[in-house]
Amino acid sequence: MHKKLWGAVLAPLFAAALGGCDAPREQVTVFERDAVPESLSDWHVVEAIDGELSLNDGVIPYDLNTALFTDYAHKLRTVWMPAGTTAAYGDENFDYPVGTVITKTFYYPKDAVGAQAAVLRTDDYSRDYVAGKTGEALDLENVRLMETRVLVKRADGWQALPYVWNAEQTDAVLEIAGDATRLQLASASGENTSFTYVVPDANQCAGCHADNHTEKAIMPLGPRARHLNKDYAYATGAENQLLHWQQVGYLSGLPEFAAIPKNVNFKDETASLEERARSYLDINCGHCHNPAGPADTSGLMLHHLEQDRRKLGLCKPPVAAGTGSGNRLFAIVPGEPEESILNFRVETTNPGAMMPELGRSLEHDEGTALLREWVASMPGSCS
Template structure:
């Protein structure tokens, strides 16, 4: 009875919030390709803010995927009366009608030039469970994954310069931007918005069926607290409370990835979390990189399956002349360091999704490889 009362109260608050904002109800389009992001009524630019509709729930990941230092606002919405089913390892089983959104944006650089964006890992002032202030951020794109009867369907919407609407793009987009750090160091780069077909490259669930799945909504990524504006709460428990998730076990039994920037977590846990979210979507037995025999999921043992002293299967010239995927204690002799430290097409990993190098992530994996024991005198 207490849980039901809490559930009802939360839903009432969500509905009230939607009425106060004056938005039309969230819309699930079972077919077709809506031309505007606002056709979905999930997130909308209104009165100088990017606002979430009633029932559109924000979430974040313990360790997020790197994309050119862009910040991301993730949300999930489901129709009334349905819930996702918990899974300890894989993406949750979401019901038909689920809409997952991810809005890519940058804090604006201090000089105010539209193409200048801040290179910062500080998310603290971005979003507090309510909205994004459009005066301080530069919206780039919003991607949707929509659970239709036939499976998940991707949509990519690019924001206009006025920051008032995002329109559907099917062939991608390229935007010339400049990253500006706290020391006013500048880095020009091309932000690449993927085309429809490229979404499959990262989100492919299996190579045979070519079906796709969301990457982030897994137990180990979501098991963390989030500031919903009214206070912090564990994300998984929050989803249960509002009726979006069922069959959640005790939190003590739920897996949890480390925050890659958390100094209290072990170096191994932080590095494995970074590799999991940035690489394992392809480097797993069913992914695009399954033919390599090089897996980077969280449960892969530290042996040749994880690339230790393993010769590459299909990297070709992208090895940079190196012999093994990972050489314990020797990052500069490891192919993985060569590839994550490159922004050159055909060499860099991941193959798409970035035009710059994740310097902090690169430093983390370097430190992790330095900490690994063993040698590659015996070729496996």
């Protein structure tokens, strides 16, 4: 009998004889740019196995001080680097080695009623994870996976790839053209909101991640020093993420800790209102609104380094008026959020006016409330 046929016959017999012993898990695979796999599972970074979305060996989860808002979706972020390689520290960007794979899985806690199209709006992550694996393995009984975005570092730069999870929640499939799903978002108060969850296409992924409009090079936006400078609840215990990356060999050249920049959690009321608002604007708007970003011609600079209040929007008229201004005269009118273009654009859900342009169909109530409070606290006037 042919060798391959013998293998097909004997493999099930060996599996039965093993009595359920776990087979060794395949190592993370990095494909050539032109040989991108159709299935997320082929990367072997995060996989749906035995009712869990689990991380492979060497795949490290991480979180951000303040995260980009995406229609109240929860996110599991991971990084993996080839053996023997490390990222070199930089305040603005890390120099990641070729072969680095960064993933971000978007998901929602399931509605307790179990409706297929209903998901929960909640800040509670406690039911998301498998018992005893907090922060490191999602419980597929309790969450609905939407998409996993992959950033892989090639020899000629980063490549962005969107994978959409199937209805069975067994794997995600490459969808270069993106995807859209109608959902019901259920709040703790019992109020349901209909919305469309949109997965951006590969070009849109690349556009957002090219925060230098001149170079047009894709870069990771979240895993930067100021966003990572916080504790994470690893299985081995809570530890600062930058120190942990250094400890496992994923980061070199870490400076004295006091010299490392740090954004704040925008919900942390022990931080100043200014720090909270600036951190929120930095992660949600700064990748476009910076001196080299796609929105550089607007003159509105919302990245973390900007100190010029005029460039931050104070009494700054728009470069181009129209529906995007909401018929308001200045980006920020001190003390008057209802007269400020910035507040209008983050609050509206009109696709022709809302900001950010991608990643949301809904208003982020908590974020817009913070920005209204920030603008209301400003002294002075534009008259």
